[in-house]
Amino acid sequence: MKLSINEIIKIVPALVTGDHDFEITGLSSFDDAGSHDLTFACDPTYLARLNRCRAGAVIVPESFSPQPLVSLNCVLLKTSNPKLSFFKILELFHPKKPLIAHVHGTAILGRNLRSGEGTRVEANVVIGDDVVIGNHVHIMPNVYIANGCVLGDYTVIKPNVTLMEGTILGHHVIVHPGSVIGSDGYGFAQNAQIHEKLAHTGHVKIGNHVEIGACNTIDKGTLGVTSLGNGVKTDNLVHIAHNVKIGDNTLVVAQVGIAGSTCIGKNVIIAGKAGISGHLTIGDYAIVGPYAGVSKDVPANEIVSGIPHMPHKTWLKVSSIVPRLPEMRKKISSLERKMKNLENKSE
Amino acid sequence: MKLSINEIIKIVPALVTGDHDFEITGLSSFDDAGSHDLTFACDPTYLARLNRCRAGAVIVPESFSPQPLVSLNCVLLKTSNPKLSFFKILELFHPKKPLIAHVHGTAILGRNLRSGEGTRVEANVVIGDDVVIGNHVHIMPNVYIANGCVLGDYTVIKPNVTLMEGTILGHHVIVHPGSVIGSDGYGFAQNAQIHEKLAHTGHVKIGNHVEIGACNTIDKGTLGVTSLGNGVKTDNLVHIAHNVKIGDNTLVVAQVGIAGSTCIGKNVIIAGKAGISGHLTIGDYAIVGPYAGVSKDVPANEIVSGIPHMPHKTWLKVSSIVPRLPEMRKKISSLERKMKNLENKSE
Amino acid sequence: MKLSINEIIKIVPALVTGDHDFEITGLSSFDDAGSHDLTFACDPTYLARLNRCRAGAVIVPESFSPQPLVSLNCVLLKTSNPKLSFFKILELFHPKKPLIAHVHGTAILGRNLRSGEGTRVEANVVIGDDVVIGNHVHIMPNVYIANGCVLGDYTVIKPNVTLMEGTILGHHVIVHPGSVIGSDGYGFAQNAQIHEKLAHTGHVKIGNHVEIGACNTIDKGTLGVTSLGNGVKTDNLVHIAHNVKIGDNTLVVAQVGIAGSTCIGKNVIIAGKAGISGHLTIGDYAIVGPYAGVSKDVPANEIVSGIPHMPHKTWLKVSSIVPRLPEMRKKISSLERKMKNLENKSE
Helix, strand or coil, rough: CCEHHHHHHHHCCCEECCCCCCCEEEECCCHHHHHHHEEEEECHHHHHHHHHHHCCCEEECCCCCCCCCCCCCCCEEEECHHHHHHHHHHHHCCCCCCCCCECCCCCCCCCCEEEEEEEEEEECCEEECCCCCCCCCEECCEEECCCCECCCCCCEEECCCCCCCCEEEEECCCCCCCCCEEECCCCEEEECCCECCCCCCCEEEEECEEEEEECCEEEEECCCCCEEEECCCCCCCCCCCCCCECCCCCCEECCEECCCCCCCCCCCCEEECCCCCCEEEEEECCEECCCCCEEECEECCEEEEECCEEEHHHHHHHHHHHHHHHHHHHHHHHHHHHHHHHHHCCC | CCCCCHHHHHHCCEEEEEECCCCCEEECCCCCCCCCCCCEEEHHHHHHHHCCCCCEEEEEEEECCCCCCCCCCEEEEEEHHEEEEEEHHHHCCCCCCCCCCCEEECCEEECEEECCCCCCCCCCCCCCCEEECCCEEEEEEEEEEEEEEEECCCCEEECCCCCCCCCEEEECCECCCCEEEEEECCCCCEEECCCEEECCCEEECCCCEEEEECEEEEECCCEEEEEEECEEEEECCHHHHHCCECCCCEECEEECCCCCEEEEEECCCCCCCCCCCCCCCCCCEEECCCCEEEECCCCCCCCCECCCCEHHHHHHHHHHHHHHHHHHHHHHHHHHHHHHHHHHHHC | CCEEEHHHHHHHHCEECCCCEECCCCEEECCCCCCCCCEEECHHHHHHHHCCCCEEEEEEEECCCCCCCCCCCCEEECCCCCHHHHHHHHHHHCCCCCCCCCCCCCCCCCCCCCCCCCECCCCCCCCCCCCCEEEEECCEEEEEECCCEEEECCCCCCCCCCCCCEEECCCEEEECCCCEEEEEECCCCCCCEEEEEEECCCCCCCCCEECCCCCCECCCCCCCEEECCCEEEEEECCEECCCEEECCCECCCCCCCCCCCCCEECCEEEEEEEEEEEEEEEECEEECCCCCCCCCCCCCCCEEEECCCHHHHHHHHHHHCCCCCHHHHHHHHHHHHHHHHHHHHHH
């Protein structure tokens, strides 16, 4: 496949410096790009070594201007969001295969299934009773969908996923392989030494344009709902406990755990491996740093880090001091000795 | 469905304040409850705002007496364990569907299967040779059960679970979706630069009334057994390595990892995301705090937190001081300056 | 089964002290061994209590000599690597069942499958188009293998594994149950409030003799490859993000997370629950301690611990001081009071 710069900018508008007829034959990362590849550079470290990039064309920010004495051999395309522009062009080179409607002969469908048009159900899928599936939904092999689930239009369920009873997914949702949505939460009542299992009558409700990573576990509400808003994206191996609520466009990075009944606002970022205790509120636009352990509410727009969490700026100072604790301890001992000396003298 | 207070207290005995003929039409959480709902309140924060609860009836502790001037519109039911009482009534409103014995036509059964009565095996289940299954066992779709496994009565295996060779489960066990029990442990012998795989000849043995969360990984013993006692409950994404032993009624919260050959007592609580190193002993009734990293034995009844762990009380003090480390460092510098001044003067 | 010491040392050469005709009937761990069992002892704590071991025979290091006054009743076998020797003999007692070539009738094979000889495909396996499978490969039940995957000779895919498009596995690879290899990475482009999904055109490439634990998630490259070298061993619940590169013989212990584009050298050890941020380089033979959070490059041969990481030796000192922070704080306050006193006096 070949596309000239002129053809490309018809689809992804850009300000071009260089040959408009130059032909792109592939797309690649900054360091791997060859002489007829297109790549992109956003942040200063990449832009600073643009002269060493072997790509035929590079998408750069609108604000970028090359340093005066540096000669660039590549065509420059300036856009307001180079990363987004690059991946839009990538889709031209790697077009999605159209979804061919089909129900595989080995799929087992429950009673009272309502299914839209253009939907594809692959081998060994098992679907319970009273399930509602929208249009152009793709259910991949070995998936289990329990009674009463609802799947919105254009949703994709990857292989070996389990959706337990009553799970509701919006449209354009992607659930990656191995994930479990809607299983019972960790809810027990102590009865002397015994932990008695509580009945779980709630469910999980997930909004539109949500992406759930591989091997996530999202528990149903004990009573009521565990909910993820529109545009939420979770990475792999994320745990979301019963009755958690997550607002729109929040990012939950790999191996994060969120305990029961915690409410997380919209456009929050929870970085990798962080944990959030139960029954807390994390405000909109807050950021929880990697490895953090959040044990109290976090106000909107705050950035926190550490176990237990503290303001990120404090944590930066603290973490530069921690390795110097042995030195601090020596200084205190030395001060104590000197103090004793002085006190003795002054007596 | 409707039940009067009088009907309810025939099943769950309680001391009633208010109208015995009041009818309950549903059960709900404290904050979502409506005028004909039943809810419950155990801890002081909920009891303190009971006058703002819209529920028709509330189960409260026996010790509870409303404040003198507060008028409550709801019926009060006093029991010794409100949470347990509430969930017992919940089961009346949401009765479990009876398990209908059946083996689905797509299930693949190995040789020499011994199976009890009333057992249900769903679609695409694959069962190896020499497996023993008790009475009223429920095996859900896409489960794999390897050769030589034993499943006790009333046990439930949820979808997409994998039980590897020789796994023994007691009765009334629940294994949530995606979990893997009995796979090879992480055992290698170093041979120059190469890590040579060790043969794993052990197995996993799990007691009665155990609940295993979603996407757990419980490895078989390298030699001998990995064992979980009766009443153990694990949350989601828990890792239990080869030859670990866990005592009765111990709780293992989400994303905990327990390394090889560690022995954990009975009635222990291991909070979310904690890790426990290999070859350790954790005593009965010990509590390991969230995010803790346990690197040495923990005596019975101890509460520990931190990485590496320390007594929880110490950790509480430590964690209130850590954010003040920059301030402490400044104080030390200031003391050093003043000390120099005084020393100069006194010379 | 019975083997005399003489028969054993024909297969695993060893220097014998004791009766060469003594017969071994089983193998066991040090503490569980009985009078006709073989066991092994490597480290000093086991060797020191060899006189209390009830085993009939014990494999010990070549350098071992029993203390003068201690009488040992067992036969001693000295080898250069007792653990390795023990597990080689274990394989004699528990020989692997030969793999019987077979494709189960329920397996669903895609178009243009090229498959070697001696390969076994079990029940409910679903294989996509254009897949290449080597000789003597074992694919266990309920596995999904997407289009364009390549599996080398003698590779074993355990049940409920998902291999997404284009995944390449070397020979003698083992993938434990529930693992997901080759799913989309966590890659989005911010467009105002929205996180737009990026097309993922890369894949995963795994070398020879690699073992992947249960419930791992290994993402494909966004562009290009996520790669694991020969002899890499991952434990359970490990997360490896898009475009990570891992060198030969590196060990990745349970619940570790490695963020996108990080390069890890050969013969590295990453201990349990550690996290490594994205775009970092970890040098050959480096060791990352348990629970560590690595936020910067780690040079070759370094040992690091802590969050954020520091040299392991520093961390050992620091972690012995942290529990004494309350005491340090009191000392500083006391010094400040005394300083004030002295200053007052000296005025």
